[in-house]
Amino acid sequence: MKKKLTGPIVLVRGAGEQASGVGWALAKAGYRVIMTEVEQPLMVRWPVCFGTAIREEQWTVEGLTSRRATSLETCKKVWEKGEIPVLVDPQLKCIPSLRPAVLVDGIMAKRNSGTHLNMAPLTIGLGPGFTAGKDVHLVIETNRGHNLGRIIESGPAEPNTGIPGNISGYTWERVLYSPYSGVFRTERKIGEIVAVGDVVGLIEDETCHSEQVLAPIEGVLRGLLWTSTRVGRQVKIGDIDPRGKVEYCKTISDKARAIGAAVVLSILEQGENEEVN
Structure with missing residues (x-):
């Protein structure tokens, strides 16, 4: 107990x-x-x-x-x-x-x-x-x-400082932001490994215009908003950990x-x- x-x-x-x-x-x-x-x-x-x-x-x-x-x-x-x-x-x-x-x-x-x-x-x-x-x-x-x-x-x-914390030499590169206001949609899951250029998700605005969010670095998706989440412009929607340790996704930092x-x-x-x- x-x-x-x-x-x-x-x-x-x-x-x-x-x-x-x-x-x-x-x-x-x-x-x-x-x-x-x-x-x-x-x-x-x-x-x-x-x-x-x-x-x-x-x-x-x-x-x-x-x-x-x-x-x-x-x-x-x-x-x-x-x-x-x-x-x-x-x-x-x-x-x-x-x-x-x-x-x-x-x-x-x-x-x-x-x-x-x-x-x-x-x-x-x-x-x-x-x-x-x-x-x-x-x-x-x-x-x-x-x-x-x-x-x-x-x-x-x-x-x-406005600069994300340095992990393995990466700061801005490891954080994913929404390019504009809209609904974030994704089929990706936290813990998945991504390569440079992989599609992590997309942002769709009220006119149904959408823009893909691409992985700028290789690593594990340590953080990701739930799909169908409404976000504003330049809101953090994901976090790529270049260390690639999947176990870090489920433990306190x-x-x-x-x-x-x-x-x-x-x-x-x-x-x-x-x-x-």
């Missing part, structure tokens, strides 16, 4: 790739994690995202299961099972009733979309868009490199693990708030 989650409540905004690494680490440490999402999240690496439970009702990432929740009462039952509830609540209407000890903004929007200091006794922002001591208590560095996972107690994270560990450490360093359990 899975161990019940009985620790302090931690609310994580977002349930995408990096936020899921945080939720996984927190739940493993025994915290009562609740994650919030929008009704139709865009998640390229959905196999490792707890937010996939919004679509599938439940989803398991490396032995930990998330479950779509409809109320705070449902959340309590999910914690009893040792699982993570995911609630559709982008406006965080649950906060007054939930009274979380910690709030982590893991939306990764490169900007602050409304998180502020008085939302919880301890608020943490991931990456650019947050300033420790101003709009959140702590910031976790998310930029790959020497400072990844650093806990910032005063000031902002490193500025957004090194970056997400580092960020998750940093969040757990930052909470332990600050001490648990005895008034909110």
Whole structure:
């Protein structure tokens, strides 16, 4: 039987790739994690995202299961099972009733979309868009490199470079973007190997004009939006990993693990708030 989650409540905004690494680490440490999402999240690496439970009702990432929740009462039952509830609540209407000890903004929007200091006794922002001591208590560095996972107690994270992380010498080349607004359609699957020039999918606009999305490099499709997903212009729709390791498609990334560990450490360093359990 899975161990019940009985620790302090931690609310994580977002349930995408990096936020899921945080939720996984927190739940493993025994915290009562609740994650919030929008009704139709865009998640390229959905196999490792707890937010996939919004679509599938439940989803398991490396032995930990998330479950779509409809109320705070449902959340309590999910914690009893040792699982993570995911609630559709982008406006965080649950906060007054939930009274979380910690709030982590893991939306990764490169900007602050409304998180502020008085939302919880301890608020943490991931990456650019947050300033420790101003709009959140702590910031976790998310930029790959020497400072990844650093806990910032005063000031902002490193500025957004706009350049995807370097993997085996590739940055822009490994990420697939929509050429214009429309519906993304594909018959490809995450885990497939592609060669340069292979058709990964196509974007079809409202006039039924379509344009193919081609693989610019060789590698494994580590991430891909679900087919028939509506997207805007220059939205990330896929991710090719030049290392070609299929097993990486279904496991939490090194970056997400580092960020998750940093969040757990930052909470332990600050001490648990005895008034909110």
